[in-house]
Amino acid sequence: MEESKEMKQQLKKNLWKPEEDLILRNYVETHGEGNWATVSQESGLMRGGKSCRLRWKNYLRPNIKRGEMSKEEEDLIIRMHKLLGNRWSLIAGRLPGRTDNEVKNYWNTHLNKNGLQDKRKANDSNSHMKNDDDNDDDVNNKKQKKVINQTCYPQPPICIDNGINLAHDTQRRNQEENREVTEPWNMDDITSSHYNINSPIVHANDATFNFDDEPYFDHLDPLFLLEAFGCSSVHASLDNM
DNA sequence: AACTTTGGCAACCGCCTTAGG
DNA sequence: GCCTAAGGCGGTTGCCAAAGT
Missing domain, CATH: 1.10.10.60 (Homeodomain-like)
Incomplete structure (x- = not known):
């Protein structure tokens, strides 16, 4: 109604x-x-x-898990975020009892902040480039915190969500928001050391997928690739993140 | 002790997708 | 195929307690 x-x-x-x-x-x-x-x-x-x-x-709802995130949960969030970007519901789906809102909040308050601190340390090492006005630094940090939420995360082409390829999806979103988008993902991205996927061929149960033949899976859950596939190279890529 | 600032998080907003008519 | 309502999602806001001055 x-x-x-x-x-x-x-x-x-x-x-x-x-x-x-x-x-x-x-x-x-x-x-x-x-x-x-x-x-x-x-x-x-x-x-x-x-x-x-x-x-x-x-x-x-029942089975809601409250309280502090464990080290394992935190680690998983970080790795999943690297793989999926801000797909909080997908990430939360891999954390029993945790909600997308909770994961999102945790990322924004605990993990995202650490990234900023790392960035800041890196900037500090280039202190000769640093502005003398430290007050501005704090203000900029805050501004950066806002901006980073809108960061365009690169998506590896193995990320498919409910029939929509995330690389395409992200690209589409970025285009809609008139954001500058880099080139679409290609084979070099898949096999790059960053994602540590050594072979373009992935075996899923009885099926074989070849990135050369079909660079985008259009009808598979992204994490299906991780769990059902038993895809060691994908697991390895996560472990090495 | 009083006031200000900061950080964490619950909740809302707006947009998108899906399902049903 | 179009329209509408409901559900879902990610981004953002605003409240409040803790920390700082």
Whole structure:
């Protein structure tokens, strides 16, 4: 059911209260997930459907894992991010109990920051190039933090998501946003030491894929390549990241 | 102790995709 | 094939507690 303009104006925002959580939890346990647009009306919650869905998905549904990320989880996030870029839902899908929002937040606050610090150290080593005004440095750091979220991440062509090739997908997105895009991925990218994939041929169960013949897989989950394939070269590329 | 700044994170927004009519 | 609603996703915002001055 559609949320009218008037209803939208009446919708509550900001943090969820425990009693609201209870209502939502009871409602979903009784009626099941879905039809979020009707939840607010039928449950008495003055929340938008999206808000209810998000709350359930991120905090109320069973098997949600809260608390600090383990070293293994952190490591996996870093490696997956190198492979997939900001595909948080895909990354979160490989971390049982973790949500895309949590992974995204963790990356932006803990891991992305480390990258910036590394960058800054590198800049410091070129201190003769450094501006004397350190205050500006802090300001620039903050600005950089904002900008880095919009960084165009290069995508290896082995990344395919739900039938959409990520390299193409990213390129399309970049084009839509009028961002400058480098050349599309080619065989050199696949076999480059950066991705450490030594052979263009990948075996998946009974199927054989040759990058020369088909540079892009259009109908495979990207991580299918990692798990179902048992593709040692892809695993190796992850291990070496 | 009071005030300001910073960092972490929950939640919202806008866009895209998908499904159903 | 077109339209609409719902769901999903990534980017961004804003609140609040902790740290700093």
